[in-house]
Amino acid sequence: MPETEGASAIDCAHGPFDNAPIGIFDSGFGGLTVAREIVEELPNESIIYFGDTARCPYGPRSQEEVDGFVQQICTWLVDRGVKLLVIACNTATAAGLEHAQRTFSVPVIGAVEAGARAAARATKNRRVGVIATKGTVESECYPRAIRHIDAGITVFSTATPKFVDIVEQGLRISNGPIEDLTSKASKVYIRPAFQEIAQDYLEPLRRCEVDTLVLGCTHYPMLKALIGGVMGHGVLLVSSAEEMAKDVRETLALRGQLAAPDNEPTHEFFTSSNAVEEFQSFGSRVFNREIGRPVHVDLPEL
Amino acid sequence: MPETEGASAIDCAHGPFDNAPIGIFDSGFGGLTVAREIVEELPNESIIYFGDTARCPYGPRSQEEVDGFVQQICTWLVDRGVKLLVIACNTATAAGLEHAQRTFSVPVIGAVEAGARAAARATKNRRVGVIATKGTVESECYPRAIRHIDAGITVFSTATPKFVDIVEQGLRISNGPIEDLTSKASKVYIRPAFQEIAQDYLEPLRRCEVDTLVLGCTHYPMLKALIGGVMGHGVLLVSSAEEMAKDVRETLALRGQLAAPDNEPTHEFFTSSNAVEEFQSFGSRVFNREIGRPVHVDLPEL
DSSP: OOOOOOEETTTOOSSSOOOOOEEEEESSSTTHHHHHHHHHHOTTOOEEEEEOGGGOOOTTSOHHHHHHHHHHHHHHHHHTTOSEEEEOOHHHHHHHHHHHHHHOSSOEEOSHHHHHHHHHHHOSSSEEEEEEOHHHHHHTHHHHHHHHHOTTOEEEEEEOTHHHHHHHHHHHHOOSOGGGGGSHHHHHHHHHHHHHHHHHHHHHHHHTTOSEEEEOSTTGGGGHHHHHHHHOTTOEEEESHHHHHHHHHHHHHHTTOOOOTTOOOOEEEEESSSOHHHHHHHHHHHHTSOOOOOEEOOOOOO | OOOOOOEETTTOOSSSOOOOOEEEEESSSTTHHHHHHHHHHOTTOOEEEEEOGGGOOOTTSOHHHHHHHHHHHHHHHHHTTOSEEEEOOHHHHHHHHHHHHHHOSSOEEOSHHHHHHHHHHHOSSSEEEEEEOHHHHHHTHHHHHHHHHOTTOEEEEEEOTHHHHHHHHHHHHOOSOGGGGGSHHHHHHHHHHHHHHHHHHHHHHHHTTOSEEEEOSTTGGGGHHHHHHHHOTTOEEEESHHHHHHHHHHHHHHTTOOOOTTOOOOEEEEESSSOHHHHHHHHHHHHTSOOOOOEEOOOOOO
């Protein structure tokens, strides 16, 4: 009788290819920074993106309410046949990731783990700062995830909700591509608003002498240069998007569920808001390519 | 005034190169499977390996006692100027990783996290088995780490301590390179002993219908083909060594502490046992290259 030997996690995968789409969602278009990284890392993959702009922002809402949104939108995406779910929103991850992982049979990747891991690996003085929405900070998901990787790290967290407003204001004022949000021209508009509150928000973290700062909200990478200017050259800024894309790739590869090399990928966009033109305009700039006209979806009230 | 912007976690690292060695230890020579992967992944890096063979095996000892060993050996390695510590032993990781991370200023990478992450990503039916020593199973470190990645996974753990004895017996009997341990010739010697207990150990996990099995002890990869034969073709076997080597690389890269490309690496081996010839003979086969004569170190009793 021929011997059957166990497969190696490294040598081979569980199965062949899988061209089903990846489901990605966020409270708005901030998660498109993550979608962009996923599409760059995995150009053969189809994606379905859902932006819950009608109920944005999630930050000030209760954990229970956001958990309900996560269940509702993940169900909607799973019904569309996605092979993997990405919660591209820190607040929604903090409130609903574990419940979603227990509910759905496809893997669910959140926004916290990847950034926490990168920060835990990078810090040299083992003092890590986290800026995020109120909901994310109160959930303490970042300190938990960072100390799970390295129990010797001290984590300093602070809620910086007004940064989200500044990004949205900046997107409305500036018409250039998203990188321009921190360019000289845009700074004329958003710098005064930013400087006024950045000092209040960030000075306590500077005094704590963190050498690594997690941008714990998908909007914040759009303020990276301004935040870096306040924190100073010695502080490493970690945003999760690129690390999340790597997690998606490794998960699909290990499960034998990457799209076939000859797959012709589709990128579909849905929003719960009626303002589809605004979503298309902002979204194309955050996604860094034309997203086409998104489809409006009326989610039932919970 | 020129603007100072925060560094990106991806674009650049904290500092330049660092040629200090990586410290690796295990209760014996099982951790040399990890050292081998680290040297293959990072050929410019120097390593200092400590095998605590005089007190091997750690498996049946209390958590407190093993934690004391971890503190003692990490202190010994840090005193030799290592830039990073690797606990290449699951039992020692379960008992002493967090304490070590809080004690030492260099990063400490354990054996559990990387394997747990690979298993959580790979499982398709979300039923993961873990085989390990008694101490590792009782610490529940694997279920915790796996569910930290995916809360929807059910973990089935079982202690398989006699597998360690079989490996050691196999190393004594067979003189070929380590891959031969599961070759036809060696199987003549170790298969009867293996088959007798493998059924008892592994049949309950088979009945639980796990599709992924973590080899939660650095000795077990040397029995991979035999374990795979009992578990069957549909079960993915995950060993941590390669994943740990990737964690080491990414941690050093993020901290700007990789060795310089022109570094001439050294590999030094130390053992707490008097049987240095045996360590040299077994060790060279597990490490897959000649390790030279290891240096005996007399550790004070705790």
